[in-house]
Amino acid sequence: MQMIPTKNIKEASQGLRALAHETRLAVLCHLLQGPMCVQELMAATGASQSNLSQHLSKMRLMGILESEKRGQHVYYRIANPDFGELVLALKRIYCPDMCS
């Protein structure tokens, strides 16, 4: 196991912080199934429009999500498939009962 360079620790910890919230982690999990628009994510997470928009904005700024406007809807998707691996590692830790 090789050490992460100090200069990257900062970036990685900022990225983690952008995931370390119940709503944002739920969004990430839902988006693993494919792109969704804000309305759909509102329904899926139960967050309010304003609140969700701010969470999505933060994740986009941190490079976790990408967005694309189609008509009056904005679709969000995961920017980097490696986040799927990260969620898998999370599942091994926090959902040991799930056979994945």
Added chain:
Amino acid sequence: MQMIPTKNIKEASQGLRALAHETRLAVLCHLLQGPMCVQELMAATGASQSNLSQHLSKMRLMGILESEKRGQHVYYRIANPDFGELVLALKRIYCPDMCS
């Protein structure tokens, strides 16, 4: 990819929060090499004694680390090897240049 149950999202996001700090992530990375005592971790991270102790305490309470007292030193180690996988996923995202 199977969805993480809502009831576990909370726990997982709390766990992530316990990692989402520059000092704590650095500690985790160092401990991947093996157990270390507080002094060694102070030298490795540059954090102050009190500050580091609080970070270690939080990680221990969150089940990320375990500690063992040996003489006047307290050795910390990673409680769950799956956190190593999580760090590997982080490396793929934030250190794409590192050939790991």
Added chain:
DNA sequence: TTGACTTATCATCATATTCTAATATATTCG
């Protein structure tokens, strides 16, 4: 153009996190 709808942004308040400094506890050694 007007009105409904979708999303983003802003201001503000509430809460959580982090750091520092001081102090406490425990262990070892002389």
Added chain:
DNA sequence: CGAATATATTAGAATATGATGATAAGTCAA
């Protein structure tokens, strides 16, 4: 015992983060 060392705990101030409500801006359809 008393001093030195290692670690933990506490209180407080500073800062960051999160939720809400109001509003703005873009799109569509009548």
